[in-house]
Amino acid sequence: MRERRAFAALIAAFLFLLAGTARAVEVIDDRGARVDISRPPQRIVSLMPALTETVCALGACGRLVGVDDYSNWPAAVNALPRVGGLEDARVEAIVALRPDLVLAPASSRALPRLQALGLTVLVLEPRTLRDVRRVLQALGPVLGVGDPEEVWLRINRDVQQAALRLPAERRGTRVYVEVSSTPYAASEGSFIGELLVRLGAENIVPASLGPFPKLNPEFVVRADPQVIIVARNDAASLRTRPGWSRIAALRTGQVCALDQAHIDVVMRAGPRLGEGAQLLVDCLEGKLQQGSPGR
Known part of the structure; x- marks a missing residue:
């Protein structure tokens, strides 16, 4: 009997150690660095x-015990x-929060x-649809909850x-998506460009220029897009840019003006990409034109 109890205790100890080992996760992040999460x-x-x-x-x-200045979804993170942000993260404030993990973009x-x-810093920066899936697959085991797939x-x-x-008649529409008035654009190689391809639209900015090139x-004048997707605050000034009044989208009024809530959805490579795709369809159908109240 004593031997049986000793054996049972040994098995229990082994299973305990095995469970502890199973919780350890090793991740290769976007720096190429190995991050061990015990x-x-x-x-x-x-x-x-x-x-x-x-x-x-x-x-x-x-x-979550702290977030960047722009995180605002879901509503719970606002508290x-x-x-x-990217340029001005307050390191002392981060340290004061005593994090056991910091999630940061490579930029x-x-x-x-x-x-x-x-x-402990895990560097992840999704820029493409493949990246979105990769980040989900990396964070699922790290967090030990949820189902990434x-x-x-x-x-x-x-x-x-x-x-x-x-609608079939809107497929093949030439689209220009501006992410900053500099102007920086979303190319075919970005997650936004990939969404447009899946929707059946044509992005005027090639992937060869990088995901978000400065143009x-x-x-843009030479490419002559039929639809322009831009922040609402920048929409009114498009016609003042040299030569832009000749662009088809401006001549026909096909300027999709996104308010900040829409921009937050469309411009983030995260779990709301499906909602972002719906907004892009609204743009292609002319439902979010300049001056309209929005969705």
């Missing part, structure tokens, strides 16, 4: 809205401390200081439903 993090700081939304989509919103200027202070399948399903909404305004 147990699911309980105090997370996110420095990118798309990463914040992904954490919440996987069911770990309650573990969290703000720690700056964050705070990365060297965060690493020097010994914080289920979230991805939902995104795919919603995008497909959006594509079915687009010579004359490039």
